[in-house]
Amino acid sequence: MANTRDIILRQLERLELPDGGNIVSRDMVRALTVEGDQVRFVIEAPTPDIARQMEPLRAAAERAALSVPGIARASVALTAHAGEAKAPGGGPAPSLKIGGHPKGGQESVRPAQVRSILAVASGKGGVGKSTVSSNLAVALARQGRRVGLLDADIHGPSQPRMMGVSQRPASPDGKMIEPLHAHGVTMMSIGLMLEADKAVIWRGPMLMGALQQMMSQVQWGELDVLIVDLPPGTGDVQLTLCQRAAPTGALVVSTPQDVALIDARKAMDMFRTLKTPILGLIENMSSFHCPECGHEAHIFGHGGVGAEAEKLGLPLLAALPIDLETRLAGDAGVPVAAGDGPMAEAYARLAERLVQGGMA
DSSP: OHHHHHHHHHHTTOOTTTTTBBBBTOEEHHHHHHHETTEEEEEESSSSHHHTTTTHHHHHHHHHHHHHHTTTTEEEEEOOOOOOOOOOOOOOOOOOOOOOOOOSOOOOOOOTTTEEEEEEEESSSSHHHHHHHHHHHHHHHHOOOOEEEEOOOSSSOOOOOOHHHOOOOOOTHHHHHHHSTTTTTTEEGGTTTTTOOOOOOHHHHHHHHHHHHHHOOOHHOEEEEEEOOOOOOHHHHHHHHHHHHHOOOOEEEEEHHHHHHHHHHHHHHHHHHTOOEEEEEESSSSOOOOOOOOOOOOOOSSHHHHEEEEEEEOOOEEEEEOOHHHHHHHTTTTTGGSOSSSSHHHHHHHHHHHHTTTOO
């Protein structure tokens, strides 16, 4: 049986746009939340000029939402990609500064409506952790999960590029951030709040504060699973997440080579110390299949992660090959898991395994 949110989206699909498609198929509906008899969402236009012409559409969307049984109140705001957001009262949405000192104490910053938090981690950089995170999020969404993706790699955020989004998130009330949506995934990244080429030169306390804000001051809504793409290593961000958000578990990504496994073991030791369950290991860049002759080569070694998983009594959740299509798709902003083919099927199997195991 369809839930109220799905019924509202079906009503909104009837609002066709002059240049084709509708506001749902064109991915213009943002941050749709239903609380009791009230629905709130944002319609995001491509430019501020177009947004100024869309008041009739906004009003029509509000009427469509109110036509759904059980909905008595609807709040619909207009925003634009260029960052000129409109609050429900019509004024510009104030900006929300990200990256302050963390709040004191040890209170939880886990979003209340998020059922499961999966931390995707690696001991070292360059093993494809962010690629795995984005594709896993999309694969889970294609299996019907309500999925969020938090890019917590604050010094090197790559999810905006991999997910194909660049607009600055709005904050209509100056307190809560409206996340963005792409490929069926609700997402947030520090990279969306700063200039593209701006370096993040922050000490530990500011990193910890930024993570707390992105966990507790983002309107994540109801999610089955929130994927957190952690930075490499065992630093302040990992410590804050494990202590303040109580992740359901961690997925550790590594390539098969010994030098990557040395650091992966340190990451696993960190999670054990912080009492965060390790749900399994993922071997990335496991092999290379030549598209011309079909020869299989093991560029980074073979089976190292599987052997480590067996030694530790942990499941090897996937062995993913190094693949040109995956790299091209990530650079283009459309994760390979969003399409068809062998790599999409590999991520679908990984997602299915997590769903069947009750992890997502």
